[in-house]
Amino acid sequence: MSRTDNEQQELIQNIQELPVIKDNTEKIALYNRISSAVSNNKKNKGKTSKFIPASATLIAVALLIFIPFILFQNMPANEENQNADMQMADTYSESKEATESGIMNRIEEDSSSNAAGQAVEQEQSNRIAEVPMESYVLNENDDRTKVVHGAGSDVQQQYVIPISFLIADNENLHDYYNKLDRYMKNDEWGLNEYMLKGVTFELKKSEVLINLGEEFSIGEGSSNANIFAEMLTAMFTPYGINKAVLHSKDNNGVDLGPYGTIQKIPLQETKTVYKLYNRQFLLPVSDSEDLTIDQAFSEMRNDQKEFNIDRTIPDDIQFTTKVTGNTLVITFQEGDHIENGQEEMTMIEAMLMTAKSYGYEYVQFTNAPIDQIGHYYLPEPISVPAEVNPIDLRN
Known part of the structure; x- marks a missing residue:
């Protein structure tokens, strides 16, 4: 639903008045913490769909990527802010690329693991089928x-x-x-x-x-x-x-x-x-x-x-x-x-x-x-x- 210009300006003003919280934690470290928490939650819940952890990770990455842009989208465009924006954009771009690469590797590992598991189950099933049953x-x-x-x-x-x-x-x-x-x-x-x-x-x-x-x-x-x-x-x-x-x-x-x-x-x-x-x-x-x-x-x-x-x-x-x-x-x-x-x-x-x-x-x-x-x-x-x-x- 679209907002009027006044509503947008009021939202920007409210965001700018929020207290400044500095966190020097590396973005990749922060991502790893989130991924670890999601992984632990998966283990605690037992057997769940293999797509849920990947989906949760993508959501977390999306929040990391898009929230800063929402915050800084309508801020005054002076040179210092522009430089900061460019620097932050570069940082998040690098973080995004690393994150996407990690996610793809994780998905590929899960797929390989699942395929290997299915191959083992199929081999066991074949062995059972190969054992002749005795007729009397x-x-x-x-x-x-x-x-x-x-x-x-x-x-x-x-x-x-x-x-x-x-x-x-x-x-x-x-x-x-x-x-x-x-x-x-x-x-x-x-x-x-x-x-x-x-x-x-x-x-x-x-x-x-x-x-x-x-x-x-x-x-x-x-x-x-x-x-x-x-x-x-x-x-x-x-x-x-x-x-x-x-x-x-x-x-x-x-x-x-x-x-x-x-x-x-x-x-x-x-x-x-x-x-x-x-x-x-x-x-x-x-x-x-x-x-x-x-x-x-x-x-x-x-x-x-x-x-x-x-x-x-x-x-x-x-x-x-x-x-x-x-x-x-x-x-x-x-x-x-x-x-x-x-x-x-x-x-x-x-x-x-x-x-x-x-x-x-x-x-x-x-x-x-x-x-x-x-x-x-x-x-x-x-x-x-x-x-x-x-x-x-x-x-």
């Missing part, structure tokens, strides 16, 4: 591959761990079954001693003939008998086999301890929940209580440390389920913290295998904060895996 399932079984289903047990003989050995399609399935003890690395994998050493198998359409040999012994205790039956179930039900016929040295079957001598064992798949054993294998835990799928997922949140078994669903991930035909729809809760990491990938695969045991063919994940976990694209329905715990023998 075989998603598709192509025509060039056969699967030999082996099985072991935990060291306390409480649970069966299924193993899927991949062989070439032109290999003889029976040959591999009859030398499974060569491929079962129980000691290396932290499993109990392989129970079926020396046992041979002959696969038929709906049954498997098992020759136990002369040295076979089930051992004492009901847990051994249960494990024996569960191992046969894990090994042969994937082929549609529902009965095991046992032949021993006297052809009277096998002594299963509290169950007596058995010649035939019915093989039937059951609903299972999948957890993680020894951080190496997905472990199916039989559903003996006829749980709903929601109850099964709830059980997958529980560790069993006494058996070296870890949960596969973290407590902080919540979701709901519904069924659409042969598809189980899992909807994550808003705000769930889900990343593209190993824990999340193990969770996805354990949920897929559990859904498979409950008869579902597909799982649809919705409302996830990310689209991709490992090689799983969440916005589309995912087929349940073909096999669990694959080990490739083709190389």
Whole structure:
């Protein structure tokens, strides 16, 4: 808003009557003090926008530069004042140039520092992305591959761990079954001693003939008998086999301890929940209580440390389920913290295998904060895996 001539003269008169204050401090020193104060204020306030310190510095410089000119703009132009004005203008011109140079250097340093920080963060992100995540399932079984289903047990003989050995399609399935003890690395994998050493198998359409040999012994205790039956179930039900016929040295079957001598064992798949054993294998835990799928997922949140078994669903991930035909729809809760990491990938695969045991063919994940976990694209329905715990023998 413009002022009249009288108002301007009155303002000049008032400024000239102000007391004279002399400060011999160098202008650059004064600038440095202001810059230092601004810098300290930045540190005290924590994380703020990187442009605020630069803006504050520019404001301070602007005040240093323009206030003197306002004060001396309308003062009487005698020779002494002119000389003083010229001298002051030269001083402020030099100060302004030095200040501008310092500001540009400061901005360039901040930009370089920020770029370096972003480069480090990007490098760390790339390194994380380069670390391959471990998969515990075989998603598709192509025509060039056969699967030999082996099985072991935990060291306390409480649970069966299924193993899927991949062989070439032109290999003889029976040959591999009859030398499974060569491929079962129980000691290396932290499993109990392989129970079926020396046992041979002959696969038929709906049954498997098992020759136990002369040295076979089930051992004492009901847990051994249960494990024996569960191992046969894990090994042969994937082929549609529902009965095991046992032949021993006297052809009277096998002594299963509290169950007596058995010649035939019915093989039937059951609903299972999948957890993680020894951080190496997905472990199916039989559903003996006829749980709903929601109850099964709830059980997958529980560790069993006494058996070296870890949960596969973290407590902080919540979701709901519904069924659409042969598809189980899992909807994550808003705000769930889900990343593209190993824990999340193990969770996805354990949920897929559990859904498979409950008869579902597909799982649809919705409302996830990310689209991709490992090689799983969440916005589309995912087929349940073909096999669990694959080990490739083709190389």
